[in-house]
Amino acid sequence: MEYEARAALMRAADVGDTIMGRLVARYGAADVVEAIRARALPAEFVAQEAQQKRPTDLTARLNAWHARLAAANPAADLEAGEKSGARLIVPGSPEWPTQLDHLGVSRPLGLWLHGTADLRFSCLTSVAVVGARSATAYGVHIAAEFGVGLSESGWTVVSGGAFGVDGAAHRGALVADSPTVVVLACGVDVCYPSSHDTLFAAVRDQGVLVSECPPGVHPTRARFLIRNRLIAALSRGTVVVEAALRSGALNTAAHTLTLNRHLAAVPGPVTSRMSAGCHRLLRERKAVCVTSPEEMIDLVGVIGDDLAPQTRAPAIPRDKLNESTRRVLDAIPTRGGAGPASIAVAAGLGLDATLSALGGLAAAGYIERSPDGWRLRKQGATYRKAAESTQLEPPPTAEDTDPTQEPPFPDEDDLVPL
Numbered sequence: 119m120e121y122e123a124r125a126a127l128m129r130a131a132d133v134g135d136t137i138m139g140r141l142v143a144r145y146g147a148a149d150v151v152e153a154i155r156a157r158a159l160p161a162e163f164v165a166q167e168a169q170q171k172r173p174t175d176l177t178a179r180l181n182a183w184h185a186r187l188a189a190a191n192p193a194a195d196l197e198a199g200e201k202s203g204a205r206l207i208v209p210g211s212p213e214w215p216t217q218l219d220h221l222g223v224s225r226p227l228g229l230w231l232h233g234t235a236d237l238r239f240s241c242l243t244s245v246a247v248v249g250a251r252s253a254t255a256y257g258v259h260i261a262a263e264f265g266v267g268l269s270e271s272g273w274t275v276v277s278g279g280a281f282g283v284d285g286a287a288h289r290g291a292l293v294a295d296s297p298t299v300v301v302l303a304c305g306v307d308v309c310y311p312s313s314h315d316t317l318f319a320a321v322r323d324q325g326v327l328v329s330e331c332p333p334g335v336h337p338t339r340a341r342f343l344i345r346n347r348l349i350a351a352l353s354r355g356t357v358v359v360e361a362a363l364r365s366g367a368l369n370t371a372a373h374t375l376t377l378n379r380h381l382a383a384v385p386g387p388v389t390s391r392m393s394a395g396c397h398r399l400l401r402e403r404k405a406v407c408v409t410s411p412e413e414m415i416d417l418v419g420v421i422g423d424d425l426a427p428q429t430r431a432p433a434i435p436r437d438k439l440n441e442s443t444r445r446v447l448d449a450i451p452t453r454g455g456a457g458p459a460s461i462a463v464a465a466g467l468g469l470d471a472t473l474s475a476l477g478g479l480a481a482a483g484y485i486e487r488s489p490d491g492w493r494l495r496k497q498g499a500t501y502r503k504a505a506e507s508t509q510l511e512p513p514p515t516a517e518d519t520d521p522t523q524e525p526p527f528p529d530e531d532d533l534v535p536l
Contacts, residue, residue, distance in 0.1 A: 122192045123147035124208050124228045125332070129190035130154060130183040131227070133330050134344040137167065137174060138183075139223035147227070154183045195332055203322075204232040204306050204333065215241045218351050220377055226330035226348065232306040233326030235297035240326065241352045244274040244299065245414055246374070248349065248367040249283025249359035254392050257360030258286045260384055264357065265290020265298075267411025274299060276353045278345070279318065279327075281311060283359045283367070288317060288325075297325040301349050303341040305333040328352075346370040355380030355418035357408060361395030368395050375404060380418045382408040442467055446475035447484060447494075455490030 124147045131138040141150045141163065153159055157180060167176055199206060207213045208228040215238045218225050231237055247264050249257055265275050265287040275291040277284040279300035291298035298321060302310070306327045309315045321327060330348065331341065346366065350356055350373035358381075361367040374381045383405035386393025399405035408414045439447065442465075449464035450456065456464075462472035476492060479485045486495040 119148055120210075121196065121206055121208060121228075123151045125192035125195050125206060126151055126187060126190050128227050128330065128332050129192065129195070130187040133226070133341055134224050134347070136223045137176075137179060138227070139225060140167075142227060143223060151187070154180065154187050157181075157184055198333055199230060202232070202307055202333070204230055206230055207237070213238045215352055217241065218348070221347060221351050224347060228330070230306045230329050230331070230333065231326050233297075233322045234324065235299070235326040237299065237326055237328065240274045240297045240299055241276070243272060243419075244276050244353045245418060246276045246349045246353035246356040246370065247283065247287035247359060248277055248346075248356060248361075248370045250361050250365055250367060250392050251280050251282040251284075252392070253282030253286070253360050254386075254390065256386060256390070257283055257392060261286035261359045262290040264359065264411050264414065265292075266294050268414065269294030269296035269298070271411065271415055272296070273411075273415060274325075276301065276349055278303070278342075278349060279314060279321075281314075285314060285317060287359075288321060292320050292324055295324070299325055299352065300327050301345055301352070302327060302329040303331070303337040303345045305329055305331050305335040307333045308336055310337050342366060343369055347373040350374040350377055350379060353379065355382065355414070357382040357384065357414050358396050358399060358405065359384050360386060360392050362392055363394050363398065365395050368399075371399060371405065381405045382414055382417055384408060442471050443475040443478060446472055447479060450479075450485055450492055450494055452494050455488035455493045457491040461492065 261283040269291040356374040383396040445465040
């Protein structure tokens, strides 16, 4: 009875209808169906709606509901769905994701599913990957990389199944043999875009197609925008891979912030208008900058368990020098030469410590004698990585030189050790 009543109301009301949401939350789906058929909404509800800031013409809305309900055949919808392999879930069903309850009165009346994956289980650890339909090669590459990386780490990818970023994210997830969730703006039996029929077939085998639209319903611009709230609500967080200033992905980002979920954005070239929306989210501090799936998991995962690895600059031989030896090396001139006493004064060390450091640096090949004293030795390639101990290693020979690498010394990166 509950399933049939909600299937009927899904035909009668538009998706995301908050007035219908309030009615069902207060009186239940079966009673609301009877009230619409009798064209008599509860008087107390009508009085409360009249006190809203922007009251709706309930008479016109009721007439529209009544006309649609008269043409609906919920039993046929349920039978057709069962024959095609689709199923209807409603609040309270074992497969219903409870995080959808955070949508309040805009919570869907029910969801049509088509696929092998369990929606509730799949969305326990999930990330929404959204972005531009007319994505650049950069955006498609990054979306696929996030799809693969998230799935390999056990996270479900949720997106809208559109061209560009959405499709690339879903394909990446499928490559990793993990479920992916496609939230449609049409019925689960309608393939839109039509060229994604192969992709949707793969999703049905490995993931699940989701829609709050009844079977046979075709997409409209309004339904695309309204379904974005489901993408945001099903996920722990949303990452915007690529988006122009006017993009549906930014609509999903707005729903994510409204739900107090994590929002991230991937930076792109500052010259690309397809990344301007991401950059605005970052500049306004509405989103966190992420550049890898690991960083996204760090953002939405469990504190202490899903930390992203720390990235560090590569070590250089100077990092292994002790403080006094490094100060002596900094005091030695590149041209000409200087005596031990002058170097000691410049380094701020005693003569004995300076002589000891000079001996070690000379043995390692960092410095050489000149007619005027000590000077830095010219190097044509990078030094080999220093040993873990304080013992200095000799510089590389000519055979070890990599002509594609720039000489590291003198270099600004060497001025400040890590």
